[in-house]
Amino acid sequence: MRNGLRALATAVALTLAAPAAAEEPSATVDEVIAKVLEAAKFLHDKGQAGFSDFNNSARWVWKDSYVFVFSCRDDRMIAHPLRPDLVGRPILQMEDEKGTMLFQDLCAAGEGAGGGWVEYWWPRPGEAKASRKISYTQSTQVSFQPDVRVAAGIYDDSMTVEQLDARAERAVMPQKDAP
Amino acid sequence: MAEEKLGNPAVVGLGGFGLTTLVLQFHNVGWMPSVGPVVWLGLIFGGLAQMIAGLQEMKTGNNFGYCAFTGFGAFWIALAFLFLGNHFEVFQASTTDVGWFLIAWTLFTAILWVGSLRIHGAMAFTFTTLLIGFILLDLAHFGLPELTVVAGYELMICAGAAWYMMARIILNEIYGRDLLPAGKPWI
Numbered sequence: 229m230r231n232g233l234r235a236l237a238t239a240v241a242l243t244l245a246a247p248a249a250a251e252e253p254s255a256t257v258d259e260v261i262a263k264v265l266e267a268a269k270f271l272h273d274k275g276q277a278g279f280s281d282f283n284n285s286a287r288w289v290w291k292d293s294y295v296f297v298f299s300c301r302d303d304r305m306i307a308h309p310l311r312p313d314l315v316g317r318p319i320l321q322m323e324d325e326k327g328t329m330l331f332q333d334l335c336a337a338g339e340g341a342g343g344g345w346v347e348y349w350w351p352r353p354g355e356a357k358a359s360r361k362i363s364y365t366q367s368t369q370v371s372f373q374p375d376v377r378v379a380a381g382i383y384d385d386s387m388t389v390e391q392l393d394a395r396a397e398r399a400v401m402p403q404k405d406a407p
Numbered sequence: 408m409a410e411e412k413l414g415n416p417a418v419v420g421l422g423g424f425g426l427t428t429l430v431l432q433f434h435n436v437g438w439m440p441s442v443g444p445v446v447w448l449g450l451i452f453g454g455l456a457q458m459i460a461g462l463q464e465m466k467t468g469n470n471f472g473y474c475a476f477t478g479f480g481a482f483w484i485a486l487a488f489l490f491l492g493n494h495f496e497v498f499q500a501s502t503t504d505v506g507w508f509l510i511a512w513t514l515f516t517a518i519l520w521v522g523s524l525r526i527h528g529a530m531a532f533t534f535t536t537l538l539i540g541f542i543l544l545d546l547a548h549f550g551l552p553e554l555t556v557v558a559g560y561e562l563m564i565c566a567g568a569a570w571y572m573m574a575r576i577i578l579n580e581i582y583g584r585d586l587l588p589a590g591k592p593w594i
Binding site for chain 2: 272277301302316370372374375
């Protein structure tokens, strides 16, 4: 309940800040990759006790982006900083306004070791109308959880998934020798 | 003084072991989203109650039960504290750390498993499924997280087998006959 209220307060604050959002800089590709990797490591280290952090911590919300956590196997949104209504709900049948089953695409893209990017339509924080969003997603390992995914995205009209996959691959590469 | 009839501590030990194991598997296979009930059951029924049962086994002269129930009671208490420690940010344990914790318990279980084979069929079956479950959870913590689900179903069988032994002790006494057989030792 308290988490829900906090998340609601965050959402309201972002909605009220919407007129200023036009001037606010947008999240960059590098920031998104870095935050997703940070979130994956955070959950690997903290385990299930870390899930609620994504519902109420400012650490996972920046500029016009945020990190959300979900499970493909369990078909469930585990944590979402701006949409408490989605937390605990099924995700795989969700469609964007163009009819894309976005979470099915996110689940497929996150299967590989380096994760991947997915394009879909989703409103910017504080807006009602959907914009083109490209999100980077990765899976992470959490004790007693068969499948946990983290993702964050940018709102952008020009970049392609292929370009972004190449950037993510370069960012993830140096970590490959980690156990 | 008239001879006093004593209860068998194993009924509580098996009850707590089976129930807490079962509830963790409800989580592992994805039916129960939160691990919360496992933490509290792990402290009380799987932990405290099973541990007391284990300590009571000492007076019956049963070293196997003494070690197994006290040991697995301590396992559940430690596991519950691992979750609580991570939440309260004291001595945090990562997924890899929990993996090593489970490997140590796998080795402990392996020793008891050798003993279980000589006790009776039901004990051998319970410890065989427990040992396999631990090995699956070890692998799940070192690169094969999807095995958590396989371990979940496999350990439900283990929990059921522990409850079979609990039921056997209670029901055979009440019905006054060998209602549920233990089965022959495997070796």
